[in-house]
Amino acid sequence: MRSARPVGLLLSAAAVLLWAIGMTVLQPLTEPIGPWSERLPGNNAYWARDLRFAAIVAVVLGLVLAGRGRRRWSGPAVVLGGLWVAADVAIDRADPVGVEATVLLAAGGCAVLGTLAAILLRRDRRVRPAGADRRALTGAACVAGVLTLVAAGIESPTDREPELNPSAFATGVLLVALTIGAALAAAPARTRARCVLAAGLGVAAVSGVGLIRAIPPGPRSLPELALGAVLLTGVTLLAWDWPGGRPAWRHHALAALAALVGPVAMLLVVSVTMMVLVPIGATLTALAGNSPINAADSDLLVSLAGVLAGLGMALLLAWPPALGYRPDPPSPPGPVGPGGPDGLAGGRPASAERR
Template identity: 45%
Template sequence: MRVGWRTAVAIGCALGAAVLWGVDLARWQPVLEFGIGQNNTYWARDLRFSAIVAIVLAVLLAGRGTRLSRWAGPAVGIGWIGADLAIDRAGIEGGGVAVALAAAGAAVAVAAAVLVSRRAEGEPGRRTLTVSAAIAAALTPLVAGIESPTDTEAALTPAAVSLGAVLATLTVALALTTAPRRAYAVAVVVGFVAVVGLVLCRVLDPGNRLAPMMLLGTALLAGVALLTGDLPRGALEVLRHLPKLLVLLVLYPAVVLFMVLATAYLVPVPAWLTALSGNAPVNAADSDTLYALVGVATGYVIGWLLLAIDRAFVPPPVPAEEPPSRVSAGHALD
C-alpha cells in the first residue's frame, strides 16, 4: 500500500504524542502528587492532554477532515481522556508501566490514523481542517512555554519542545491539506518561524516568555489564514487579506486570556479533572489551569472566525477561462 505524505505525517505525529503520553503518565505525573497544589503544579497533566489533542488532530489529518475522521478523532480523544483519568486515579506507575502505556497508546493512535486514511473519500473537509489547523497553531506556544513551580524538572523542556514541534508540524500539514494551491514556500516560512519560536520559548526565563509565545501563536495563525485561503497574487488581493491577518495581533492574546480566566473561575474544568483523577486540589491563592483546554477553545473560536472573515472579505478564486475552441480545417465559415 502506498502511503502519501499526509498519512505519513499523521502517523508520525500520533506515534510521538502517544509515546509521550505514556511516559508522562507513568513516570512524570506520580512525582507531582504531593501535598497541596499550586500554580503549574500539574504541568505533566497539561502535556498529556495536549498530546491527546495532537493525536485527535493527527486522526483528522489522516482522514483529510472527512466525515469518518470527524467522528473517529473526537471519539478517540474522549476515550483517551477517560483512560487517562482512570489510570491516574489508580496510581499505576513505574518504568514497565510507562513502556506498556506508550506501546498501547502508539498502537491505538496508529491504528486510528491508518483506518481513517484508508476510508477517506471525497473532497477534504475544508472547515474541519481549517479549524483543526487553528487549534494546533493556538496550542503550540502554550505547550512550548509551559512552566512548573520550580522549572527545574529534567523532562520539562525536552517534552515541551518535542510536543510543540509535533503541534507545529500538524499546523502546517492540516493547513496545506486544505490549501487551494500548494504554497510550499509559505509552509517553509511558517516552519522556520515555528522553530525559532519554540527555541525562544525555552531559552528565555519563564518571566520573559509571554511575548514570544503570543508572537509565535499569532505567526502560526497567520500562516493558517494564508494557507487555507486563496493566496494573494497582487496588491489588491493582499489588502483583502489584511483584516484576518491584523485581527490576529490582538485577537490571539485576548482570547487566550479570556479562556484562561473562564476555565479557571467561570467553568473550572481543570479543578474538576483534578478531583476526578484523585489528585490534591490547588490552593485557594493560586489557580488550577489546563492550557490544553485553553488552546483548543482559543483555536476553535479563531478558526471559525477566520472562515467567516475569509468568506466576507476574500472572494472565492475565479476559475480560469477555457480557451476558445479552434475551428476544424474542414468546417466552413459562415
C-alpha cells in the same frame, strides 16, 4: 495533499508516545508527597497533565489531518479523544511509573490508534472518497497553532525541573508540525511557493518555541505574541486562496491583526470563565486522586483553554470565501433536470486556483 494520511497518522503516533512519557515519567514529578496542608500544590503544579492533554488533542488533530478533514474521520477522532481523556484520568489514578509502564502505554495507545485507522481506511475503500474539507483542516490548524503557544509557555511552580523544557519543546514542535500540515492540506493547490512558505514557517515557529523555552517565564509574553501572530498568519497564507496566483495581502493583514490579538484575548476570557464558573481542572484532579490545589491558587487546565481559544480563532480564520466556498447562484426558471438543480455532480466548493 497526498501525503496527508501518512503524515497525520505518523504525527498521531508521535503524540501517543509523548502522552505515555507524560503519564509515567512527568506526572510523578508533579505529585506532592504527603497530605499536609502546607504541601498542597499551587499554580501550574500539574503541568504534566497539561502536556498530556495537549498530546491527546494532537492525536485527534493527526487523525483529522489523515482524513483530510472529512467527517468520516473527524467524528471518530473526536470521540476517541473524549474516551482517551477518560482513560487518562483512570490511568493517572493508578500511578504507573517506570520504563515498562511507558512501553505498555505507548504500545496500547498505538494499537488503539492503528485499529481505528484500519477501520476508517476500510470504510474509505467502500465509499467513493470525497475532496478535502478545507474549513475543517483550517480549523484544525488554528487549534494546533493556539495550543502551540500553550505548550511553549507552560510553566511549573519552580521551573527547575530538568524534564520541563524538553517535554514542552517536543510537544510544541509536534503541534507546529500539525499546524503546518493541516494548513498545507487545506490549500487549494500544493504549489512550490506554498511548500517553500511552509518550510520557512516551520523553521521560524520551531525557533520561536525554542526561544520561548530558553527565556524565563516573565519575559515570555512578547515572544508568545509574536509566535502566535507568525504561526496563525502563516496558516492563512498556506490555506487561503491566492486570487490570480498571489496572496490577497489586504486580507492577510487583517488576519495578522486577528492572530496578534485574538489568541491571548480568547485565552484570557476562557481561563477566567473556567476558573470562576467551570472548575474542570479541580474536577479532574479529584477524579485522578491527586492532591487539590491550595485555596489561594487556581487549578486551571490551560491546555483545554487553548483548545477552546483555538476553536474561537478557527471561527475567524476558517473564512469560507477565502477557502473557495461560494454561495450557490439562484437556479434559472424552467424544468429541473434529472440530477436536480445542481446537476448530476451536485454543488461543491469553488476554488480560485487549479489543483
